[in-house]
Amino acid sequence: MSGETGMDRTVGYLVHDLNDAAVERRVGLFVEGGARVRIGGFRRRALPDTVGAADCVIDLGVTRDMRLVQRIGAIMANLAKPADARRVVVGADVIVARNLEMLAIAVRIRKPEQRLVYECLDLHRLLLSDGTAGKLLRKIERRLLADVAMIVTSSPAYIEKYFHSVQGYRKPILLVENKVPRDASKALPAVRPAHGHPWQIGWFGIIRCRKSLMILASFAAASAGRVEVLIAGRPNLTEIPDFDAIVAASPGLRFTGPYRLEQLPSLYASVDFAWAVDFYEEGLNSKWLLPNRLYESLAAGVPPLALCAVEVGRWLDRTRVGRTFNDLEAEVMPFLMGLEPTAYASMREAVAALPAEKTRFVQGESLRIVSTLLGTTGMENGA
Template sequence: MLKVLYLAHDLTDPAIRRRTLVLEAGGADVTLAGFRRGAAAPEDTRAIELGVTRDGRFVQRIAAVAKSAMRLGAKLRGAAKPDVIIARNLEMLALANRANAVFGGKVPIVYECLDIHRLLLRQDAVGRILRGAEHALGRKISLLITSSPAFIENYFRPLSRLEAPILLLENQVVALDDDRAASLPAARPPLSGKPFKIGWFGALRCRKSLYLLADFSRAMNGMFEAVLRGRPAYSEFEDFDGFVRNEPFMTYQGPYRNPEDLADIYNEVQFSWAIDFFEEGLNSSWLLPNRLYEGCRYGTVPIAMRGTETARYTGARGLGLVLDHADAATLATLLSTMTAERYLSEFDRVAATDPRHWTFDRGDARALVTRLSELRTQAAPTGPLLQDLHQTQRNKGGLL
């Protein structure tokens, strides 16, 4: 059984739990270690806590990593020697190198980078220093995992000097049970006199999206409602809870379990907000968010922003709606003529798409662990070989 040490930047992030579930489903024995973000409790109570970090406090996080590095050997004393170390994000790559030294210096390291921090993209001294640090810390990595082709095209190839092979691992819905048995999405046009609903689910960190949806829903005077679920990044808002409370056509309905609650929450809305302006023109334009795959798997019509990787992805499949300009008036123009018939037409296109585009199943999990197992006997990195594990597994005739 492959032994994996997974170093997580935020043990409270549901994405860390999903990745751990996937690795275990693929046959790996996972030791999870990382930082707790604020006062929130870790998703996995078995995790080894390395310290506490704060949202939006980059300098504090670097200090916490440096402090943790000095006592990492003691923290990992009871852990079995891993076959592979996975580092989620740049700060954990620093700890991965330290952990490798603790275990003798010959453990393959995988760098999992699913977001490109804006500081890495700066063209001043700060950006150059951080990219230099990434290069230095990543000189011996055996594999780079990322989630969008645009990250490769816009950062890893032109700016990053990392030379490891690249594994493209998209943010599909984790479906470890036989997803063929799962119910297919059903259309849910609103009852007469009831509003259409737009779901904005997941990591709620984008002030521009919040204000745009509020202005739009007010302008539509009840024809549309915005339903918010997930984890608000309170450091990014002046008063998230108070703002939403004062909006007549917007509700926040709390956190949810992923993947357990996805079918229920998406079945309550007709459209999914697959737009993010948090790092507009940079990471937000390049990512393929979890909510894109989740919404399409459960039959919601995605709304994407023109010029983004998300819009290119949905456009290539003939799905969803595209917003031309980031303002409430343009969104109102896009949706003001929405009828039950038009909605059903949009829904049918989403529902007709093979659900395997949206899901990561047990066969994919086994393929991932097999790929990681190969690193134990693999020679040093030979260059930026790109592999799409999900598509490879489908081509091999996976479970679905």
């Protein structure tokens, strides 16, 4: 690895899932910021030929959703025989490890002079558990954090409620929200007729919240055809094994399957509201996260629906867009049934008036982020 003045801005990126569309987006952000990216990691499906504009893709094995023991086995195999993982980071100016399992591998393989950044965008429920396993996992994370120069995370609540208050981490933390790329389509939904069409709610992305599915099904069933729900993405069949049966038995629910990132604008163009509610790991990670769909929907011009008592709702209330609720089952249907077209148009206007930097990366932002990861900006003041 070269010194600061001779850096070629190479990022060795270790990821938990090479098939994750959010990983591809992150690679795009790094490349736009002037970095060369080598990526390696686990995968849940077939190995992709490319991940964005990464120079190479290195396979570290297959892992499965919700199979913690199997994932630990894959990690241990790479710790015992780290040759493939070393190919990802050899000569890199900075190693970015996405999620805790990749941090363990990164600490094992990095050279003393290599800068290490921990990217944590989700907190596993065990990290928030008061049980023996949770305490052990937090202890392991604290040990690994000793080698970390900086954390990257996506929500202020993760910083305040976990890394500062629980883990006592006092080194720099960089907040990088899950915004859409600078060049993402700005296409807004088609203008709706003033009367006579059902309100369309879109739920896109990783579909892992059974409670949300049942609530949305109840809305559609109770609306007498005045509310419809469009679902697209990848359902987590471990969490919702009867997903297909529920959708098939629920008039007003429609599932169109997985989508490519470039299809998102057209999906959002077909709905009036975005479902930004997630009860997955309720009371734990779900109350702190700021998910991709928050930024994706707003960038496409669609007002989100959310709970007011979680970080998503607080974000929406601060920016005065979308609609938040205390009690979804008691409040959402009366809101929709009483919503006039002029009031909805005002909601759309508020979304359209949001500054671009609230929902998408803007000119120069990727360069600042990459320079901060490399430690070349002097931005070492923490968060």
